[in-house]
Amino acid sequence: MAPFLSKRDLQFQLFEVLDTARLPERPRFAEHSREVYQDILNVAYGVAEKYFANHARAADVNEPHIEGGKVKLLPEAKQALEAFRDAGFFSAHHDEALGGLQLPWVVMQAVQAHFQAANPGTSSYSFLTIGNANLQRVFASPEQQEKYMRPLLEGRWFGTMALSEPHAGSGLADITTTATPREDGTYSITGTKMWISGGEHELSENIVHLVLARIKGAPAGVKGISLFLVPRYRIDADGSVGQGEAKQSNHVVLAGLNHKMGHRGTTNTLLNFGEGGETIGELVGEPGRGLAQMFHMMNEARIGVGMGAVMSGYAGYLASLEYARDRRQGRPASNRDPQAEPVPIIEHADVRRMLLRQKVFVEGGLSLALYAASLVDDLNTGPEDGRADTALLLDLLTPIAKSWPSKYSQEALSDAIQVMGGAGYTRDTPVEMYYRDNRLNPIHEGTEGIQGNDLLGRKLTQASGRGLEVLLARMEADLQAAEGHEELADIRAGLQEAIRQSTAALQSLLRRAPELGPDLFLANANAALDMVGHTVVGWMWLRQALAAARALPEARSSDRDFYQGKLHAARFFARYELPRVRTWAELLASADPTTLEMQESWF
Amino acid sequence: MAPFLSKRDLQFQLFEVLDTARLPERPRFAEHSREVYQDILNVAYGVAEKYFANHARAADVNEPHIEGGKVKLLPEAKQALEAFRDAGFFSAHHDEALGGLQLPWVVMQAVQAHFQAANPGTSSYSFLTIGNANLQRVFASPEQQEKYMRPLLEGRWFGTMALSEPHAGSGLADITTTATPREDGTYSITGTKMWISGGEHELSENIVHLVLARIKGAPAGVKGISLFLVPRYRIDADGSVGQGEAKQSNHVVLAGLNHKMGHRGTTNTLLNFGEGGETIGELVGEPGRGLAQMFHMMNEARIGVGMGAVMSGYAGYLASLEYARDRRQGRPASNRDPQAEPVPIIEHADVRRMLLRQKVFVEGGLSLALYAASLVDDLNTGPEDGRADTALLLDLLTPIAKSWPSKYSQEALSDAIQVMGGAGYTRDTPVEMYYRDNRLNPIHEGTEGIQGNDLLGRKLTQASGRGLEVLLARMEADLQAAEGHEELADIRAGLQEAIRQSTAALQSLLRRAPELGPDLFLANANAALDMVGHTVVGWMWLRQALAAARALPEARSSDRDFYQGKLHAARFFARYELPRVRTWAELLASADPTTLEMQESWF
CATH class of the missing domain: 1.20.1410 (I/LWEQ domain)
Structure with a gap:
């Protein structure tokens, strides 16, 4: 079985192309060194290999389904996310005071890349949880962070982003989910959200939805949209949700699961808010700022989607490369001797073309994804006087970092199938699954x-x-x-x-x-x-x-x-x-x- | 539900772009008229809609599997092929003396296009059977035609082409399946064939495999390859195979099924010849001419694969077009009034771009596929003095007619998914299936x-x-x-x-x-x-x-x-x-x- 990621290339990108080894010169990273980063990446590889790669195909075959009113997933998914949590990856980039390691974002992205490569479906739960917590870190009040973010950093609760509605996917200006003020300052949320990844499951004690909604009476369009923290289960005064039957529903009700071509390990849901009881949410920051706030998570998610696309493409490249070295077939045009041994197909110019195309698409994409991540670090910890420019450059590169790998990894994966011929078209090899998985990436978190x-x-x-x-x-x-x-x-x-x-x-x-x-x-x-x-x-x-x-x-x-x-x-x-x-x-x-x-x- | 084919465009291509209406001026088609062709196409549409489109998704979900040693298919597949047979389509282009209508090949291709569009998996059985019979019509002896071809024309038996072996897919020069002469002039066939579509099933009374093999002692390379007719069941002197337990196996043994990304309705097999008994085959024509003979079927199959690719792409185009007219989302850049009604997404320039791309790829592909088919008619029934040139042009266009639609229908189908967004990525709509189905076309019958x-x-x-x-x-x-x-x-x-x-x-x-x-x-x-x-x-x-x-x-x-x-x-x-x-x-x-x-x- 081919590796799911090239350790050598990741080293090269981080430490030879990018200046990651010099980040410890910055105060926030003073405790780090290249060796520390290296050790962490090795842990990531080990966890990804043992707990994520092990059930990538199984999660494709046994997609989430509803059993007894609950979303049923493979037990391996829960084990994987526990291993991810135990390795400390939910909070690794956060402040030490929050239990984190203060990892630079570029290293954090490299860590996440391992899980995206090994199993994009299962890694979505951690991906969304980390993004949700990052948004709260910027916009939520200290009390909200203590209540809703802490458990995410500890990997006990998971997060989602709930933007789309059945009639409003790309056109978020038209969402109609409504938030009605309650006397205690919280809001009663009613409406339906569509395409919510990780929207319902039994993987974590609770789920924190970040929900876009309109406060009653708010103006039409994006200016009327606000952001709310909405838990699946109500939270006690001590911050816990109780156990089993003691858990109190917040009436976010699963209305259906979407059945996708690929990326099947990620449960994708239709959710009704306020069904059979009141759904209570807390406003994040000021009213009417919801879309701008959500874009903090969204921009991060876009670069992350690009990275996920890179890694699916990369895994396919490595699989087809191994196949092309091993499989013997035909002879070069200059040798028509039928007695000659057939050559490994990597010898054929057109196979090399397809391997080179894959190489430039996935390694070029990896460079781009890590470069964009390094700009996030520069923005947060780089020299003060360059930050305005860095922000503009990051803004400019974000749509490219999202869409380019999504599109060209798909071309790469088509080439991976083509290199492997009939074998690549069967479910006995992984590339057809990568091809189905990655086709989501040009669609979600903002279409092409x-x-x-x-x-x-x-x-x-x-x-x-x-x-x-x-x-x-x-x-x-x-x-x-x-x-x-x-x-x-x-x-x-x-x-x-x-x-x-x-x-x-x-x-x-x-x-x-x-x-x-x-x-x-x-x-x-x-x-x-x-x-x-x-x-x-x-x-x-x-x-x-x-x-x-x-x-x-x-x-x-x-x-x-x-x-x-x-x-x-x-x-x-x-x-x-x-x-x-x-x-x-x-x-x-x-x-x-x-x-x-x-x-x-x-x- | 969108139609699977545009009747209007097919009319246009056949009768306004091509001169199909003038073919009845040729003696072979003297009994025909445009109205006759039109009636036949209407019958094809009706049968395709009622018996093929009805189980396209069901055949994707319930792919062929082995049950009690037999390949189990949906009952709808058998009903579909019986309806195809009852409409006379297995023999429609053959001589009247053989029970045919002497349909021009371009009309026959247009007929087949309906079934490829409605259900590529089920239509493969008829596609392969027709191709097999066409090869026999050119190269098999009159006795062989009576024995092996007649039942194909009658739709009682089905055909396959058995070229590839586990170690030799694109590199056919290296096949090792062996034919050992028997005293009665027949041959004993031993070896293993891989990727054989329609290689085993209970849809027909018998299966006629066209098998490439080397006669013992034949030289290495393509010059040593001969072609054999190999039935699944031995044939009695009266040409029948008996019923049920009375059928006598010819020891072509199913060794496994391939599980594909798409095109799942077509059972794809690994077959052992000469397992547990003797497999007897008959040589077609001269020894050492196998590959050249097979290319008669292969060239026809290549144009047919191109047509199949066109039709998958076309069905996706029609589905996404219907969606784009119906689905409302967003507003043009020039109208940012949030109170304005969202517009049908077909109004957006980028959606129109994706629809136009699909339109030019699938309608351009249809033009090409039918043009190539019209050259086959010119070659057989056109003016004598142009035939040499026609043959060279057809030769030149064949690799393009095969590969261009295979590649660009896949791009079109990716656009169809993209137009439909998340909905297009789910199995609730057909385009993700078309996308998986068509990805086979750049691989089989000669890779890109x-x-x-x-x-x-x-x-x-x-x-x-x-x-x-x-x-x-x-x-x-x-x-x-x-x-x-x-x-x-x-x-x-x-x-x-x-x-x-x-x-x-x-x-x-x-x-x-x-x-x-x-x-x-x-x-x-x-x-x-x-x-x-x-x-x-x-x-x-x-x-x-x-x-x-x-x-x-x-x-x-x-x-x-x-x-x-x-x-x-x-x-x-x-x-x-x-x-x-x-x-x-x-x-x-x-x-x-x-x-x-x-x-x-x-x-």
Whole structure:
């Protein structure tokens, strides 16, 4: 069985491409060292392998179902999340005072990546719980944190985010769930939420829902939306929920389970609030700030979804790579001797093409996901005077970090199936499952369409385009650092050309924005997402290639292969992928109106 | 529930784009008329709807399994194939003397398309049976045809093609199944065949396997491969197999079922020949001609697989289109009034983009599949003096007709899921199933890699490139016919540019072939497949647009929308898809060696 993650590449990304080893120079991380990070990652690998990878397929075959009114999951899921808790991962990035290790977010993301790779379905419960707690840490009152966040950090309760409703998925402005003030300052919540992952289960003592709702009388649209903490079970004065029958329902009622193509280990629910009794919730922060607050969790979730996509793609790459080395079939075109032994299929150019495509998509995606995570650290603990720029850059990269791996890991996984042929199409191998699992990622936490509009309509223009300036300056700095490295010539030239084409297209479009109007300006946002995405990942490949070129002269022999692989993959990205940027740039610059001109009756 | 097929588009493709209505001018079809064809297509729709569409999801959920040593299928599958038989479709294209209607192949393909759209899993049994009989009709002796083909035409027995072995899938040169001559002129077959669709079931009285094997002592490689007719049950002198326990096994033993991601209604088997007794087979034609003979069935199967891919994609398009018209969500960027009603999502530019992409992929694919089928008719019944050219053009288009819809229907289906969002990702809607079903199509009957090598290494060069000349001449004729139609300017210009780029790239590569050597010449065959594929489908869109432009002035109002849709989709293909040809052409012309230079140890 192929490994689910490349330890060597993770090392490379964290400690050779990124400056993670120097984070302990910052006061918050003073107790850490590269060795500490390494030990933690080793623990993560061990737990992920033993407790998560063990039931990935079983969770796919035996999806959550309702039995006796309760959501039934595999016992292995509970064991896995207990092992995750026992390793301290629910709180590892939090303050020591809260029981945490003050891990940098980039290391925390690398930790989570192990579980996403080993078993995306089961890891969703911890993923959502961590995100929920992070939101509370920023916006909830100290009392609320003590009541609702502490148990999440301790892994005793789990969390969800409850945004969508049956009639409002991408269009959150139209949610109708209602919060009616009660005399004690809490709210009575009524309404129905759809697509709630982890919305009901017996894995934890309680579930804390973060619920978007309108306070009675609030204005229409997003300005009327507020955020509420809503527990599954009512909480006693001492902060506990009791045991078994003693638990008091808060009347969040399971109305149905969704049955998905993949990602089946994550129970996905339709929930009725206020059914058969009162559902009581607490307002988080000020009224009308719900969507902005939720976006704190959402932005983190988007980068995390991107990381999950990377890891599904990566696991598929490793599986198909092992297969391609092992499976013998056919001969090269230059050797038609039927007596010759068939060669391992990795020898065939088209199989290598599919493996290289997977390599550049998943390793490029991993670079991007960790880079984005490192910006979160810079924002929180980096030099004060760079933080405004860092925030804009992170904002700009978030829709790309979410959507690019979601899309291109799916292409990678299609290639993984293709490399493995009929075997890859059967359920005897894992790649068909990864392919089904990852197809969720372009949909949840903001569809690809949402990300495109976010990038082109907001992130590229906010603060007078300062985010793009920061991005360009950083790419330029790396291009300059790569000068003089002969072996990087292709990737440098390819990236420079992609940057030139992309910026020219954006400038042209922005210049014409007033005359185009908002609909036409955004009509080809999807091309912007691909164009900027490929350019940014081209930059990630330059950074990887530069690190490899620097390390190669002194490298030991096994490491030499690794670095040569990085250099050659960077070349492949420059020659096979970056040329696609021109097509997207030309389409974007043309402000093509074809989709808008299409009439509904013509379909 | 959305329809599984567009009757209007099928009409358009057959009778307005293609000259199907004029086929009755040929002697073989003299009894036919457009009305006859229309009636038959209506029967096909009715049978497909009532007997095939009814259990598509049920067959996905309850896949074939072994019970009491027998392969158990849903009873609906047997009923469906009986209805197919009762409608006379197993033999509809055969001579009247054989009980057929002498239907043209293009109409026969259109008939089969209904069943592929409604239920790809169940329709595989008839698809394989028809292909098996067609091969026998060309290569088997009159006695063999009477014995093995007749019952297939009558729908009493079903057929398979048994090529692959556990160690030899794409690499058929290495098969080891052995045929040992028996005294009576028959052969004793021993060996194991893998991935045999329809290899074992209780749907028909008998199964006729077409088996590739080596006669003992035959040379290595493809020259030593012969073709055999191998029944599941031994056949009595009167041509029957008896009933129930009286049936005498020919010792083709089911060794296992494959469990696939999709296409689950088609049982897929591992078969042992000569287990527990003798498996007796009859040689078809001359020894050593097996692979060439099998390619008669294989080429037909490849075009049929392409058609199946089109229909899966088409069904997904229609489902997502219905959803997009119905589902309300959000508002256009130009209307941020939160009091305004949410609009049907088909109003959003990015949703229209995804619907247009689906439309151009599936309608373009349908045009291509039917065009290829019409060439089969021209080859058999067209003017004698054009047949050599027709054969070369059909040869050239076959790898494209197989691989292009397989690949781009998958992209279309991904868009169908995306349009439907979370709903599309659940098993409550059909598109996730179509997505799983169609993922098989780039794999079976020759992988995409095989098709690329076939196109670039064989079809573009054979007969001194005459096939390409014929293709270019036909495209040029349609370009000329489209001159003067103002509304076709974009598609004409786009196609001309794509042709220019593609031919320049091919010429450049062919000129350098001797210096490059076979491995490097073929290294980017995949780009050739995409490049020629998109160009050919661009031509298919020109043909559709031309037919629409001609019909539009006189059209009734509902037809006007249909034709406008065709014109606008052709524009979309020209503006959003054809520009991709340049990137593939440049890669191909560069004879890029990156994949060959990659070392196995660098991965």
